[in-house]
Amino acid sequence: MRALFSQFLRYSWVGLLNTALGLFVIWGLMLAGLGPYAANVAGYAAGLVLSFFLNRTWTFRAQEAGWPVARFLCAFAIAYGANLTILTLGLEILPGAAYALQPVAIGIYSVVFFLLCRFFVFSVRNTET
Numbered sequence: 001m002r003a004l005f006s007q008f009l010r011y012s013w014v015g016l017l018n019t020a021l022g023l024f025v026i027w028g029l030m031l032a033g034l035g036p037y038a039a040n041v042a043g044y045a046a047g048l049v050l051s052f053f054l055n056r057t058w059t060f061r062a063q064e065a066g067w068p069v070a071r072f073l074c075a076f077a078i079a080y081g082a083n084l085t086i087l088t089l090g091l092e093i094l095p096g097a098a099y100a101l102q103p104v105a106i107g108i109y110s111v112v113f114f115l116l117c118r119f120f121v122f123s124v125r126n127t128e129t
Contacts, residue, residue: 022047
């Protein structure tokens with residue numbers, strides 16, 4: 001249980017770093033004249049790349065020779081789908097609560113993505129903490 005908590009803390013730090021990078025890229029590209037949607041896609045892509053490398057090497061300390069990029073992207077898609085599902089269901093029940101529901105949806109995304117990364121993406125090498 002201690003190893004799981006330690007990994008979740010590292011995962012959280014990686015999340016903060018990739019969020020900061022993504023926001024930096026988004027704002028920088030918008031200042032350079034790119035539209036908000038294209039900038040958003042580029043920012044999220046940059047954050048996702050950083051997240052993969054830091055989670056692979058630091059959070060889960062994966063040692064495999066291959067690059068589990070496909071599993072990582074699949075895990076991201078599932079976690080993001082869970083985020084959108086919670087947000088959509090929440091808005092059906094509480095239509096005026098979009099601001100309050102966003103942190104709940106983000107929390108669901110974070111937990112689902114962590115568990116998928118731990119047990120599916122980087123599952124074979126989770127021995128070192």
